Amino acid sequence: MSVSHRDIWFKLMLIVLVIMHPDLAVAHASEGGFVLLLPTDVYIFAGAASVALTVVFLAVLPDHALPLVFHAKPLWWIKRSRLHLFSSGLSFLFLMWLVHLGLTGPRDPLANPLPLTIWTLFWVAFVILQGVLGNAWYWVNPWSGPLAFTRKILKIEPLMRLPSSMGHCLSVFVFLLFVSILLADPAPADPARLARYVIWYWMTTFVAALVFGPRWMRRGEAFTVFLTLYARLGLFARRRGRLHFGFPGWQVFSGKKPAFWLAVFVLVMLGSGSFDGLNETFWWLDVIGINPLEYPGRSAVIVQNMSGLAVANVALISAYCAMIWLGLKLARTSMTLNDAFCHFAPTLLPIALAYHFAHYYTSFLVDAQYALAAATDPMATGADYLGLGTFYVTTGFFNSQDSVRLIWLTQAGSVVLGHILAVMLAHGLAVRHFGETRRAALSQAPLAMFMILYTFFGLWLLASPRGF
Template identity: 55%
Template sequence: MRALGLLTLLLVPLATLASAHASEQGFVLLLPTDIYIMAGVATVALTVVVLALLPAKAGHGVFRSLPMTPVPSLGARHVTSLLSTLLLAFLIWRGFTGSGDPLSNPMPLFMWTVWWVGLVSLQGLVGNHWRWTNPWTGIAALLAKATGLRAPFRYPRKLGHWPGVVIFLGFAAFLLTDPAPADPARLAAYAGFYWYTALLGVVLFGPAWLVRGEALTLLMRAYGRMGLWGRARGRLAFGLWGWQVLARPAPALGLAVLMVVLLGTGSFDGLNETFFWLGLLGINPLEFPGRSVVMTQNLVGLVVSNLALLLAFAICLWLGERLAGMRRPLREVFCLYAPSILPIALGYHIAHYLTSFMVDGQYVIKIANDPLGNGMALLGLEDFYVTTGFFNTPGTVKAIWLSQAGAVVIGHVVAILLAHALAMRSGVDTRRALLGQAPLAAFMVAYTFFGLWLLASPRGL
């Protein structure tokens, strides 16, 4: 594995030969893309080759966790959840009463910059903070204690995680197709309605609704399997991204589908902004007429992209089973390998939103300094100005691009390592494991190419 890391360091920096300038959420490289795409794809392909040469236990050993201090059972998570509820209430109030400018109102800045970019990334990179920061468990516990009532209905087991999958697709449709997803009042109305209906689900079905039917909790719990820090046998433990996947049983089918949909949705989030996509729709990207004109096309594209990815993933698994001479049910294999998609989805999520986070994050600091817009400087930043100067110097542009490309490549490398460890955990011998993973590995190498191409493609939105 030391050799693999060294070769990664040697290959990925080849991307530094490319120069770039900033776009809305990514860079448009002015030089041919052959060098950095070749470097990234070669790194991922080399990972496959190295795994074939390493001893059978090496792939699984990479994800061995390091147990640390015992984790006490604290009730403080209900307190922090209540604080999150109060914060959400404040944001909704400011969404309705504050400025109509999305960059001056805390509602859209918190929802799309702090939560969707920052906290989702933190969940996957570090560990499960959602059990402390979600805005439902605290108020649900408070209501249960105050009334003494239990949930009147039992969550139907037949529904599985499918309500959460459907609701997440609705969330993705709002994010990608709504004409004004950052309009403060509009977003506040949607957020308030969603919070209330999710709380209603908890009241009716108990905590089972959060872990089965509430889309944002499913999203966070899925990415929580990727965190460096987690719990193992009552102790705080640390390991390589993905070690918690191996410490848990395979997910149910609905949750496995959601894990793949996270990648499909993230990929289309990048694709629908490119000149390529707008060209397919017959729209001049330099004269973009507005999101309302492409609502239907983007909605269809979102659905088709996810269906195509699910089909491609399933075909790769089916072919792998045939090559390895195994006849396990496709459903079983799909659920086994679906978590290996999470590192790719997380890597692209971070890369795709990095540049917008660097700019909008400054507006978050500005709002935090004066949350009520009355001239107060709570953080003592009277003369704070938002800058985009880091997009104008070659050194910082190069560093930003390498960070984006590195997130994509590292995500794919971890995914291949994780897929190999999952195969070995299922009890097959090394030869069958390698044969069975061959189509999936080819799929991941091809997706590396696609992800880097998306980062480099010019954008029209």
């Protein structure tokens, strides 16, 4: 059997990489190997069974129980101030400093603060923080301060009105564009490339907000819409001038029905997050005809991944609408499919956030250490601004079956809890709209089956072997 020169060079480079960075070779290989050794089928069944038992329990629960669970407690009064504009200005200056480091700093994405801040601290840690605590984005949004300053100095009024008929469809499109870059761009973590993306997006949003006014930030700016949706899951929120605290999801339970395109945005968040995990599995690589042991690189599967992203979102929205429609038929209610879709779509937010956490948890455990190292030496000159001394990134927690089991159970547990919370929210809203537990249970029966199957799917994603 002949061996090509390319294969020989590839194997030699792989050997050199393993010799130079043995921790990288051991980390992901051993983690995946240990996960395959775990009784994941038992865990998957137990997780889905937990969601199923929650559905049964809610069906016999008194009507007044869930409103008590999701009742928020007022804490103290909060006066409106312009302090968030000052913190926004600081956030903008910090972002520009990161862009500068992206263009002039280290070329290694694991040493440059820009990709570590964007992909690790913002896209993973901050998104989770937003979903757990509440609307922290209000304080660090890098546009509100510069926009307020520019409008005041130049006396600029909005030049055009964003048509109400467009709703949030622009933000859905921009979010899908972002996910496409995340999935298909050959080098999304390259510091200079990412710096150009960031400055281009900031400038485009800034100009659009000047032209269309504050409505653009609420409807057209994808990250503000994305993070505001996740803030609905948070424990804290300002209501009628007072800070309120409640059970996770209380804002979804007590909130108004979202507009149609905002409801679609929720489904796109879940569908895109799910495909972000699916496209790495051996199953997906087999579907698109790729040998996982000879992965050709991201640039070779751009069309396949973009097609998969579109199909995943269309399939999810279609399946969800079908379950909603079937539930309305079973409950014999006059509520329209459009109204039901908009009312119940936000109940999927806990599942989307849980998948987000589970999918990025292992990479965050490693990359957060690189972010700390970059913070103490942002220009990779040997400085030690944080006084950490000699800092070594460790991946040792991937090399023990016990620690990998704990990591996997943390991921699986978050997925199960997300589904349980989603089922609780959906049932509580159904009782509110349909008036009695029996009709609510009938309306939610198809959705409950959908949730259980999606729990299987989510846990299977965590346990499946990865191709890259």
